[in-house]
Amino acid sequence: MKKFLLPLFVLFLSLNLYSQTQNEIRLYYGITDSNLLRSERVDGAGNSDIENSYELGFRYLLAITDNLALETGLNYWQGDVVTSSALPRPGEASSSQELQTTSIPIFANFTFLDYFFVNGGPVMDFQGSASQSIDPQTGIGVGFGLGAQYAFNNFNIYINPNFRRYAVVPFEEKNFHQKLTTFGVQLGIGYKF
Numbered sequence: 001m002k003k004f005l006l007p008l009f010v011l012f013l014s015l016n017l018y019s020q021t022q023n024e025i026r027l028y029y030g031i032t033d034s035n036l037l038r039s040e041r042v043d044g045a046g047n048s049d050i051e052n053s054y055e056l057g058f059r060y061l062l063a064i065t066d067n068l069a070l071e072t073g074l075n076y077w078q079g080d081v082v083t084s085s086a087l088p089r090p091g092e093a094s095s096s097q098e099l100q101t102t103s104i105p106i107f108a109n110f111t112f113l114d115y116f117f118v119n120g121g122p123v124m125d126f127q128g129s130a131s132q133s134i135d136p137q138t139g140i141g142v143g144f145g146l147g148a149q150y151a152f153n154n155f156n157i158y159i160n161p162n163f164r165r166y167a168v169v170p171f172e173e174k175n176f177h178q179k180l181t182t183f184g185v186q187l188g189i190g191y192k193f
Contacts (some may be wrong), residue, residue, distance in 0.1 A: 004098070012016055024156065026073070028034070028188030030055040034079050034162075036134065036178040048178070050099070053079030055184060056159035071107040071119055077182070083133050100128035101137050101166060101180070111149075117158075120144025125166045135178040139167035145186075156190035 034050040059073035077100070084094040107121040121142040145162030166180035 005045070007073050008043040022154075022192040023063050024069070024190045025060040026059040026061070026158070026188050026190035027058060028158075028160070030160075030162075030184045030186035032079070032184035033183040034077075034180060034182040036081070037181050038176050038178055046185060048081055048083045049077040050081055053077065053182070055182075055186070058189075059105075059189075059190075066176065068109045069109040069111075071109040071121075072105060075103040075105060075123075076178075077103065081131075081134055095133070097131055097133070098129055099131065099137070099180070100126055101136060101164075102126045103141070103164075105143060107143070113162065115148055115150065117149060117160075117179070118145070119160070120145070123164065124164075126146045130132055135167075135174045136170060136172045137180050138165045139170035141166040141168050147186075149190075151192070152169075153168070156192060156193045158186075158190065160186040160188070 031165045032053045032075040033054040036048045036050065057073055057075035059071055061068045061069040061071050079099050080096055081099050082094050082096045104124040105121065106123070107119045108131055109117055111117045111118040113133070120143060123143050125137055125139055125141045125142070127137040141164060143162060143164040145160055147158055147160035149156050149158035149167075162184050164182045167177070168179070170177055
């Protein structure tokens, strides 16, 4: 009987500690400044600019302690890629195509001073649009951010400036691989339960 008392006490203590932390679900919309970057300069290559880029999604924060949570969810990013050729044909200065990605982050989220947080970690990226002129963005990326939040009742509003680098480890490697890189600001609302 004594063998079972210690594990039962530890289980009761861990359940009690878990019940004091709150999980959270968040919805957000963000604007981004995005670029397709290469690790090396390619002479004679065309130029790509990204316009009208934005992101939206939801996040689920699983509380581990009062200040630390595991953050995951689903992120959708979209932008218009305008490509201009290094040697344009007559009448063809540039072309435009839509680029879409869906991402699943696996972040650590650490809250400090009650109103601030830092989050970051690996991200699984999936490109939703096929393109001949843009290298595939499907792979493992990285992201991190520093944000501010304000809680009232069970609700939370927040702003999260962040950096993302897509396909740091691409699933399909190309020579002089273009990698989507974004600086963004997310505005969102969360609900703790």
